[in-house]
Amino acid sequence: MAFKKALSSLIIALPAVLGLVVSPRATCPDGVNSAKNAQCCSLFQVREDLLENLFDDGCGDAAHGALRLVFHDAIGIDPQAGGGGADGSIATFNATELTFHANTGIDDVLDTLGPFLQKWSHVMTPGDFIQFAGALSLSVCAGAPQVKFVMGRPAPKAASPPDLVPEPFDSVQKILARFGSVGFSPEEVVALLSSHSVAGADDVDPSIPGTPFDITPDVFDTQIFIDVQLRGTLFPGTGGNQGEVQSPVRGTMRLQSDHLLARDSATNCIWQSFANNQKKMQTEFGAAVFKLSLLGQNAAALTDCSDLIPAPPPFTGSPSFPPSLSHTDVEQACATAAFPNLPTQPGPPLVVPPIPQADDS
Numbered sequence: 401m402a403f404k405k406a407l408s409s410l411i412i413a414l415p416a417v418l419g420l421v422v423s424p425r426a427t428c429p430d431g432v433n434s435a436k437n438a439q440c441c442s443l444f445q446v447r448e449d450l451l452e453n454l455f456d457d458g459c460g461d462a463a464h465g466a467l468r469l470v471f472h473d474a475i476g477i478d479p480q481a482g483g484g485g486a487d488g489s490i491a492t493f494n495a496t497e498l499t500f501h502a503n504t505g506i507d508d509v510l511d512t513l514g515p516f517l518q519k520w521s522h523v524m525t526p527g528d529f530i531q532f533a534g535a536l537s538l539s540v541c542a543g544a545p546q547v548k549f550v551m552g553r554p555a556p557k558a559a560s561p562p563d564l565v566p567e568p569f570d571s572v573q574k575i576l577a578r579f580g581s582v583g584f585s586p587e588e589v590v591a592l593l594s595s596h597s598v599a600g601a602d603d604v605d606p607s608i609p610g611t612p613f614d615i616t617p618d619v620f621d622t623q624i625f626i627d628v629q630l631r632g633t634l635f636p637g638t639g640g641n642q643g644e645v646q647s648p649v650r651g652t653m654r655l656q657s658d659h660l661l662a663r664d665s666a667t668n669c670i671w672q673s674f675a676n677n678q679k680k681m682q683t684e685f686g687a688a689v690f691k692l693s694l695l696g697q698n699a700a701a702l703t704d705c706s707d708l709i710p711a712p713p714p715f716t717g718s719p720s721f722p723p724s725l726s727h728t729d730v731e732q733a734c735a736t737a738a739f740p741n742l743p744t745q746p747g748p749p750l751v752v753p754p755i756p757q758a759d760d761s
């Protein structure tokens with residue numbers, strides 16, 4: 401009898417033992433979708449619109465811009481100077497925040513995203529929209545983590561104070577201090593710079609808009625950590641621009657800040673640790689970018705809508721040196737471990753094409 405009872409309770413508990421318990425989901429009023437939290441149901445229509453009409457060219461200029469916007473909105477907070485963090489102030493108070501030098505080029509991003517933000521303003525606040533668009537932008541980049549998204553940020557109250565967004569010509573010390581003041585460790589700062597794997601510059605050298613930071617700007621891979629550690633030999637355009645140093649591959653640009661973070665003793669071993677480790681990059685970037693999305697917000701008051709963020713396509717390549725370059729081109733900076741010896745991609749030296757601009761289409 402006791403055995404029978406034990407057996408029946410085991411059978412009842414079996415789904416839990418096997419990890420098969422599915423938490424209940426709310427069926428949405430559209431009768432089609434379901435979400436863990438019913439409040440998230442209104443976002444399905446926004447998601448569909450953004451994926452079909454904004455990020456329809458995949459991990460390109462619009463997706464890159466949406467990710468940059470996540471950062472430039474969120475970092476606008478400081479324990480002394482104030483600011484609301486990830487509150488959407490960069491959109492609502494753009495007349496002020498776009499005058500900040502570090503926000504150069506954000507006008508183009510807002511030109512592209514702004515109409516969608518306005519269209520859905522009855523569903524989401526600007527702060528939620530920017531973080532939602534950023535999380536969705538990563539879902540179209542192969543190799544990116546599936547980042548979390550929470551909603552419920554109040555409308556922004558004021559513009560961010562000036563001088564809070566790091567510049568590419570800032571020192572490592574200044575960059576780490578800025579991030580440190582809002583709770584980010586050097587490890588988290590370097591992890592956040594994985595974002596430059598799906599990025600390029602329009603305005604550092606305005607003569608060559610859309611110049612990528614690594615040889616694979618449409619894939620969220622560790623190539624940025626490899627390319628930036630290689631000896632710089634050329635400028636992709638006019639050269640001598642503020643915040644730019646020489647890069648190793650024709651058609652790519654290196655930011656001075658990335659260059660220094662890869663070489664400074666405070667961060668060089670961290671930088672190197674990502675070069676051959678896609679999993680580490682995904683995990684640490686995913687956590688750090690979510691933390692960014694909470695800056696200035698009361699996390700306990702926000703609703704988890706992470707189940708609306710699709711899984712990005714997987715990364716199928718493997719870390720390697722660009723064609724014609726090898727371990728001998730590495731500027732070894734970390735004193736305690738050698739840079740990984742990776743295979744060299746076959747073929748002649750690359751000329752990486754510019755990223756097609758959203759306003760070209």
Ligand code: HEM
Pocket residue numbers: 461464465467468470471504505566567568569575592593595596598599600601602603604605643655657689
């Ligand atoms: C030390 C911190 C950082 C500095 C100095 C920096 C600097 C820059 C600069 C100068 C550009 C090129 C802008 C242009 O000329 O068009 C850029 C692009 C970009 N940055 Fe950063 N960045 C930093 C951190 C971040 C973080 C934390 C993120 C995201 C989490 C991010 C995401 C991006 C993206 C996605 C682009 C490409 C935008 C596009 O192609 O339209 N950056 N960054």
